[in-house]
Amino acid sequence: xxxxxxxxxxxxxxxxxxxxxxxxxxxxxxxxxxxxxxxxxxxxxxxxxxxxxxxxxxxxxxxxxxxxxxxxxxxxxxxxxxxxxxxxxxxxxxxxxxxxxxxxxxxxxxxxxxxxxxxxxxxxxxxxxxxxxxxxxxxxxxxxxxxxxxxxxxxxxxxxxxxxxxxxxxxxxxxxxxxxx
Numbered sequence: 001x002x003x004x005x006x007x008x009x010x011x012x013x014x015x016x017x018x019x020x021x022x023x024x025x026x027x028x029x030x031x032x033x034x035x036x037x038x039x040x041x042x043x044x045x046x047x048x049x050x051x052x053x054x055x056x057x058x059x060x061x062x063x064x065x066x067x068x069x070x071x072x073x074x075x076x077x078x079x080x081x082x083x084x085x086x087x088x089x090x091x092x093x094x095x096x097x098x099x100x101x102x103x104x105x106x107x108x109x110x111x112x113x114x115x116x117x118x119x120x121x122x123x124x125x126x127x128x129x130x131x132x133x134x135x136x137x138x139x140x141x142x143x144x145x146x147x148x149x150x151x152x153x154x155x156x157x158x159x160x161x162x163x164x165x166x167x168x169x170x171x172x173x174x175x176x177x178x179x180x181x
Contacts, residue, residue: 061099062129065092069089
């Protein structure tokens with residue numbers, strides 16, 4: 001029992017205190033990923049699913065487009081009819097469908113989160129693209145490209161630790177209302 005004026009409820013946690021701790025397996029992960037797992041905000045499962053869909057549909061859609069366009073051949077200003085012909089390639093068509101799905105998931109994520117949260121949160125898609133390119137498209141990836149992908153992915157942990165939506169102060173709200181926004 002917690003005696004207080006408000007009643008017998010436990011005290012509220014400090015607003016900056018993390019809502020959950022990183023899982024036990026996190027101690028085996030690199031520091032940047034442990035930092036990302038100890039986030040101080042919570043998303044619903046459906047929001048995590050939307051972010052995963054953004055990442056996967058963009059990655060697989062781009063890979064399918066690459067595969068299809070490599071089958072169509074080079075397109076230039078003198079042969080723009082090849083672009084119409086490319087629409088009937090099954091890989092290009094499937095890539096377009098997935099990228100339409102990406103766009104709808106992306107707009108959904110932007111409806112409840114800031115762009116500065118959504119873009120880094122879906123940056124693991126770079127790893128997915130690299131893996132698909134290497135093992136499905138048989139592209140060569142240099143060590144410097146792998147290092148760049150690793151740096152981008154680790155940097156996500158620093159951005160993902162913040163809130164998904166920027167809180168605006170009342171002064172900014174007053175300024176926006178005065179300008180008619």
